[in-house]
Amino acid sequence: MRVCYFGTYDPIYTRNRLMIKGLKENGVEVVECRTPQIKNKIEKYKQLIKQHKKIKDTGNYDVMIVGFAGHAIMPLAWILAKLNGKKIILDLFVSEYDSVVMDRKKYSPRSLPALKFWLLDWFSCRLADLSLLDADEHIKYFVKNFKIKPEKFKTILLSTDSEIFYPRPKSEAQNFVVHYHGSYSPIQGVKFIVQAAKLLVNENIKFNIIGKLKNHQPEIDLAKKIGADNIEFIDILPYEKLADQIAQSDICLGMFGDTDKAMHCSAFKIVEAMAMKKAVVTGDTPALRELIKDRETGLLCRMADARDLADKILELKNNPDLQDRIIENAYQLYLQSLTPKVVTQELIRIIKLI
Numbered sequence: 001m002r003v004c005y006f007g008t009y010d011p012i013y014t015r016n017r018l019m020i021k022g023l024k025e026n027g028v029e030v031v032e033c034r035t036p037q038i039k040n041k042i043e044k045y046k047q048l049i050k051q052h053k054k055i056k057d058t059g060n061y062d063v064m065i066v067g068f069a070g071h072a073i074m075p076l077a078w079i080l081a082k083l084n085g086k087k088i089i090l091d092l093f094v095s096e097y098d099s100v101v102m103d104r105k106k107y108s109p110r111s112l113p114a115l116k117f118w119l120l121d122w123f124s125c126r127l128a129d130l131s132l133l134d135a136d137e138h139i140k141y142f143v144k145n146f147k148i149k150p151e152k153f154k155t156i157l158l159s160t161d162s163e164i165f166y167p168r169p170k171s172e173a174q175n176f177v178v179h180y181h182g183s184y185s186p187i188q189g190v191k192f193i194v195q196a197a198k199l200l201v202n203e204n205i206k207f208n209i210i211g212k213l214k215n216h217q218p219e220i221d222l223a224k225k226i227g228a229d230n231i232e233f234i235d236i237l238p239y240e241k242l243a244d245q246i247a248q249s250d251i252c253l254g255m256f257g258d259t260d261k262a263m264h265c266s267a268f269k270i271v272e273a274m275a276m277k278k279a280v281v282t283g284d285t286p287a288l289r290e291l292i293k294d295r296e297t298g299l300l301c302r303m304a305d306a307r308d309l310a311d312k313i314l315e316l317k318n319n320p321d322l323q324d325r326i327i328e329n330a331y332q333l334y335l336q337s338l339t340p341k342v343v344t345q346e347l348i349r350i351i352k353l354i
Helices: 014-025 041-057 074-083 096-103 112-127 136-146 190-199 217-226 239-247 260-264 268-275 306-318 320-338 340-353
Strands: 002-007 029-034 063-066 087-090 130-133 153-155 176-181 205-210 231-234 251-253 279-283 299-301
Touching (some): 002 041, 002 074, 014 029, 014 340, 087 112, 112 136, 136 153, 176 268, 190 205, 190 306, 205 306, 251 306, 268 320, 279 320, 306 320
Parallel strands (some): 002 063, 176 205, 176 251, 205 231
16 A cells, blocks of 8 residues: 655644654555645645645555645645545644634634634635544534534544653652643643642642643742742653653643543553553543543543542552552553554544544
8 A cells, every 4th residue: 555645734733743654564565655745835735736646656556645734835735635636634733723813812702713714624624535633523613613524633643752752760769749741731731730730738749740841930939929839841842851850750641621622532642651551630521531530541520620630639649559450451452452553443443534
């Protein structure tokens, strides 16, 4: 099988990198037809057309996959794929409307920019023969909000790179460490982690919160204001150093924001923790229940509830047997269902059917 991976996608971004890695591990030949995000649209399109022609003339391909984020490039991808008589799969992954308008609230839902993002999601899905998302709950969101038939979507689970995220020993000298990494967008609910840390300030628990410091100021100010001095805020790290930080932790945190988007999205950080044999505490949502069985492969708490989050962290700290059971079950789940090779086996099966 030969796949044309198409678009202006970032090849380093986790979703793209692991999809390509998994396909290759399954013996699929992946030919990349991409150009960086450049402002001159005409030049961008010319480069992609030229690359596509070269691929077509040197063996062609079986299916085109548009890498994330590929919403805006879909019209060109559709033209090239259809002129070549090939099916087109969009790794949709997220809704631009949901992310920008509803979650980050950059525009009013009734504004023209909001309409533009809604149409971008709708049109890209309509052009694709099939769109990929990270959870069944996410498919329900698109079906309901964009009036697109459910058979136009398939779930491809998140994964992680086992060459970077793998089990390794924690230093004996470390205190009990709770780890979080990610953005400070509303879906993540970092302010609730800060509040939970304050509730546990006398429990000999250290919190590491890792992400772009320039985006953290409200949470840093909150920590100072309430006296959560058991938190260390750390700037964004390369994946290898991030994995080192996870290795020195006892518990890893997922997402806790009280937004609609949180209800239907999964999170890479949860799979990364599973792969490194770390117990996960995360908010209880329909999408995350597809990935986590409470008290078996993770510990779920109420969304946007610092008190419940603090209680769950303390329960794991004080119950090593529960922590060990969650760690082992989650690691086995990762090996059986969440490695790049296993995840993309489902994608290969889908490709053969379309």
